[in-house]
Amino acid sequence: MLICSVNWIGDTLMALPAVQLLRARYPDRQLVVLARPNVVPIWRMSPTADQVWPYPLGLSPILRAARRVRESRISTAYVLPHSIRSALPVVLAGVPERVGLPGPLRRFLMTRIVYPHLSPHRQHQTFEYLDLLAPWASKTPPPSPILTVPPEARVNAIRLLGDNATPWIGLLPGAARGPAKRWPAERFAEVGRRLASDRLGRVAVFGAASEKKLCERVAAACGPNAISMAGQGGIEDWAAMLARCRIVIANDSGGMHLAAALGVPVVAVFGATDPMRTAPLSNRVRCVRATGVSGSRDIARDDARARAALETVSTDMVYGAARDLLEVSERSPFHFPLSS
Numbered sequence: 001m002l003i004c005s006v007n008w009i010g011d012t013l014m015a016l017p018a019v020q021l022l023r024a025r026y027p028d029r030q031l032v033v034l035a036r037p038n039v040v041p042i043w044r045m046s047p048t049a050d051q052v053w054p055y056p057l058g059l060s061p062i063l064r065a066a067r068r069v070r071e072s073r074i075s076t077a078y079v080l081p082h083s084i085r086s087a088l089p090v091v092l093a094g095v096p097e098r099v100g101l102p103g104p105l106r107r108f109l110m111t112r113i114v115y116p117h118l119s120p121h122r123q124h125q126t127f128e129y130l131d132l133l134a135p136w137a138s139k140t141p142p143p144s145p146i147l148t149v150p151p152e153a154r155v156n157a158i159r160l161l162g163d164n165a166t167p168w169i170g171l172l173p174g175a176a177r178g179p180a181k182r183w184p185a186e187r188f189a190e191v192g193r194r195l196a197s198d199r200l201g202r203v204a205v206f207g208a209a210s211e212k213k214l215c216e217r218v219a220a221a222c223g224p225n226a227i228s229m230a231g232q233g234g235i236e237d238w239a240a241m242l243a244r245c246r247i248v249i250a251n252d253s254g255g256m257h258l259a260a261a262l263g264v265p266v267v268a269v270f271g272a273t274d275p276m277r278t279a280p281l282s283n284r285v286r287c288v289r290a291t292g293v294s295g296s297r298d299i300a301r302d303d304a305r306a307r308a309a310l311e312t313v314s315t316d317m318v319y320g321a322a323r324d325l326l327e328v329s330e331r332s333p334f335h336f337p338l339s340s
Helices: 009-025 040-045 059-071 085-092 126-133 151-161 185-197 209-222 235-242 254-261 304-311 315-329
Strands: 002-004 032-035 051-054 076-079 097-100 168-172 202-205 245-251 266-270 285-289
Touching: 002 085, 009 040, 009 126, 009 254, 032 040, 040 051, 040 235, 059 085, 076 085, 085 097, 151 235, 168 185, 168 235, 168 254, 185 202, 185 209, 185 245, 185 315, 202 209, 235 245, 235 254, 245 254, 245 315, 254 266, 266 315, 285 315
Parallel strands: 002 032, 002 076, 032 051, 076 097, 168 202, 168 245, 245 266, 266 285
Antiparallel strands: none
């Protein structure tokens, strides 16, 4: 079997429960994942895939992937993204059974289209993947996403953050979707300062290399004991460092989902996007929502309405959610939130 992966870290983590159920249903079948390089580390930290094949952008990678799929004699392919490009390797390879969600030209590209069963109790994006990959389990509580941080990444986390004795407060002020999902940097810094002044730990600011200036600005505003880890190591190292945090404050982003999948308490700031659709899959999460807006699945990178919505989220709201979450999570077990 082959899975054509979704292309973002958050989407990948929301798909993992369904993939885990598929793996458990067919333990003796080889499961291959075709994925963009940016999410390959997530799949390699998951116990589901026997092989993970990187699938970069460009025409040549499409042709190479199609040849590899054909030579591997894949019999069934599940195409998780809705795009045409994501389906091309399995179509060109002539995979006999091609299953996917609705999308452009799906009638011609897929041999079977799965329409998700939408209802008020099944709004979360993970249910789309359950309907596609594990319909036999779509009415039962799904498992939590499972990730195993590699030992070498844990060693790197000690090198970058120091030994395990120091508690950390993680701040993730960035978001790949741009300003429309970014709570103001100065508010991240204020919450970081307040939590640090409560003696809950030192502040570490995390982000991609492209967010280095943003993270350094937030770290500097948090005080002399705060550090910026933007661009330090790969995704596995990032996961190992997030796992060291006592709590994480994050925008609606891939880092938010990654921290939650590791069992770390997370306060997630949502503006115009809808936590009913994309909240992290953890009961150790508090979603702080903007006021006066209805959630939307897709927004433009610099959407003015979304930026205005984020301005309605105060530092008191986020700080209060963090203190409440810490109190609750330190005396309650971790379980998957959609099980109730």
